[in-house]
Amino acid sequence: MIPHSFIVSPLRLWLCIVIALCFSSVNANLWAETERMPDLQQWRKLCGLYEVATAYMKDVYAKVTIFAPTDDVFTYNPDIRALSQREVLSHMVDTQVIEIGQGKKWEKQTLIRSTINSGYIYITQFENNPGNFSYYANAGMICNHVSNQWGIISGEQYLYKICTPIGHRPYPGTALSFIRDTDKTVFMDRQYNNNELTEMREILNRVPDIALVIFGSSAWNGFHTFFLPTDAAFAKVIDRNRIDREVMLAHVTGVNRVLFTYPWLYDGGLHYYPSIRFSSNIIEDNFKLKISMRNITDRRTGRWDLYVVSEVYERYANFRRGAVWAKILVPNIPVQNGVVHIIDNVLGIVSQTIDQIVMENPKSRVLMRYMNTIGQIVRNYLSATGGLVTFFAPYDYAFEMIPEQIERRMLRDRIWLEQVLKLHIVPAKELVSDEITNETIVNTVDNMRQLYFVKGEWPKNNITYYVIGGGIRTAIIQDNVAATNGIIHYVERVLGVPYQSLWEILKNESDCQVSFKMLENLQLRYSLDPWQVLTPEQNFTFFIPTDLAWQKVSPYLRNRMNDGHHWLALQYVYKRHIIQGQALMYTDLRERTYVMMNDEKVVIRRRGRYFELYWPRGNVVARVIEGGEIAGINGFMHKIDNILIYEPDLHADAPSDGISWLTLLCTISAPFIFRWRLVRLFLVIAFVHSQFPEFLERFLSPKYS
Incomplete structure (x- = not known):
C-alpha cells in the first residue's frame, strides 16, 4: 500500500511542473550555453569583463542576435581581446535575425540591422550554388554550417559563430x-x-x-x-x-x-x-x-x-x-x-599614359629594364598620345620563370628581344576583356605574328582570359587597366619566350593526353626532353595529334598500336610528324616538302588561311589548328586535327614472329632442292603461316564483323 505522503495531488503536480519550467527557463540562456561550448570560451571571457554585455547574454527575454567570434579568431588576431564594451556590443543586434537559418534567397543581398550600441551591422548573403548559401556579418564569415548549427537558440536569443574578424573597430560617426x-x-x-x-x-x-x-x-x-x-x-x-x-x-x-x-x-x-x-x-x-x-x-x-x-x-x-x-x-x-x-588611387579618372603606369607599377621593374635595353624603340609605342594601343605587360615573376640559358641568349640578341617585346603590343585598338572571345585574333605591331585568345570559365562564373602569342599561352591577371593612350593587361608569362621542353609542355596539355600517354612508353620521349638545348640537333618541329584526332583512327588500328607489341611501329608513326633540326613557328611554315624524322616526305601546303599536312603515300591530310602553336626550349609544337597513319604501319620496323623458322628452312634447303616448284611452295606456306593469325584477328574484330 502506498503511503499517503507519496501521493501527489494533480494541483501540486502542476505547480511542480511550472516551477521546474521556470527554473529551467532561467538557466536556459546564452551565458550558460556558451559555458558548454569549448570554442567560445574567449568570447565568454571577453563578455564577462563588461556588465552590460554579460546582462544581455544572461537575459532570456532579450530579443537579441549575437555574432560571437570563435577562439581561433582571438588566436590569430590578438588585438580583439582588448575590445571595449562599446565594441563588444557592436557584435550584438537588438532584434532576432531569423533569415540566416531559413535557407532561402533574400530579396536584398545585404540586411542592415542596428546593434545594441546604436550602430549598424551588415549581414550579407552569397549563393554558392542553387540552394547553398554563405553568410557574413560585416567581414566575419558565419561558420555554423561547419557544425550544422544554423543558430544556437536559447529563449528569445540567437547566437551565430563567426570564424573571421568582423572588421576594424567601428567609427562612431558617418x-x-x-x-x-x-x-x-x-x-x-x-x-x-x-x-x-x-x-x-x-x-x-x-x-x-x-x-x-x-x-x-x-x-x-x-x-x-x-x-x-x-x-x-x-x-x-x-x-x-x-x-x-x-x-x-x-x-x-x-x-x-x-x-x-x-x-x-x-x-x-x-x-x-x-x-x-x-x-x-x-x-x-x-x-x-x-x-x-x-x-x-x-x-x-x-x-x-x-x-x-x-x-x-x-x-x-x-x-x-x-x-x-x-x-x-x-x-x-x-x-x-x-x-x-x-x-591609393583616384577612381574613374585617367590621366597617365601606358608608359607612365607601367613605370610606376612596382611589379613591372624587370619589364622596364628590358625595354630600356633596346632604347626607345618599344617605349615610343607606349608613350605616344596620338594612337591607341593594347599592351600585354608581363609581371616581374614572368621573367624569373625564363631558364637562364634562354635569358642570356635573349639579352645578347637585341633583335630577338625587340621581336619579343613587340609581340605584346596590339596597335590601333582598345581591346577590353568584354570583346574577347575564343574566335578573337589580332595582329601585333610587326604585322607578322598574331595573338589568339581563350575565354576560360572554371569554376562556374569564374571567367579567366588567356592570350596566346609566339607559342606561349598566359593568363591575364590584371585586365582592362585604362590609360590615356590605350589599355594594359598584366600577364603572368612572357609571350614568345619558351621556358619548358616540349615533353614538359605536353604533360599539361589537356587536349593532347592520348599522345602523351603513348609517348610515355617510347624512346622518342627522351628526344623531346633533352639535357642540352639550343643546339641544331635538338631542335624539333612536332605536329602533335590532339585527342580528337586519335578518335578518327579505327579502333582496330589504335588498339594494335597500343598493345605493347607494336611500339616500334607507333614510334615510326610519331616520327612521321616530326621535323628534326628545325624549329619552325607558325609564321615560318611554307608550302614545300619536308623530310620527316622517319625519312618520309610530307608536304606542307596552304588552304586559305590555314596550313595543312599532306602525306602522299597514305593519302592523308591533317590541318594545322590555328592558335595551336606551342613554343618550347627545344622547338615548336603545332596541334593537328588528323593523324598521318594507315594499317601497313603495323609492320614498320617490327619483325614477324611466325615466318622465322620456315624462312630459315627454305633458305637452308634451297640449294639442295632442284625442283623450283617446291621452293615456291615452301615460300607460300611460310607466308601464309606468318600472316594467318593477323588475318584471323582482323576478320574477327568488330570492324569486320
Missing part, C-alpha cells in the same frame, strides 16, 4: 565626419586614422551638397560603400581640374550596397555594383560606371593584395573606357552610414 574629424583621441589604439585624407576633405568642402547628402547621409537616405583616396593618390592626377563632382561620386556605391572585403572577395569579383549619380537632388545608380573588388595573388610568396576596380563600359563625360585599379590600403572601417575603405 563617412563625412570620419574625413573631417580633427580629434586625434578618437583614433587612439586604432589601426586607422584620417591623417592622409586632407585633399579629400578640401574637395568635399567645395561640394557641400555631395558631402552632406551622400558622405554624411543618414539611415533615411541609405547606406553605401565609400572608397577614400589618400593625398598621394590625388598627387598622381596631372590635371586637377578634372576632379569634379562626378569623380567624387565614382567612389561611392549605390544605395544599400555595403560591401566588405572578405564577403566581396568570396563573390569572386563577378558582380559589378553601380556607383552613385547625383542629379536634381535625387540619388540614382550610375550604371555606366560600375565597381568591383578583386585580389591579385603573388605566385612567389602566396600573399595577395586587394584592389577596387572602377570600370566604364562606354565613354561619357570625362571618363574613358576601361578600368582604374586602386589598391586598398586600409579595408573594412564600419561607419554609421556604411563602410569605408582607404585606397
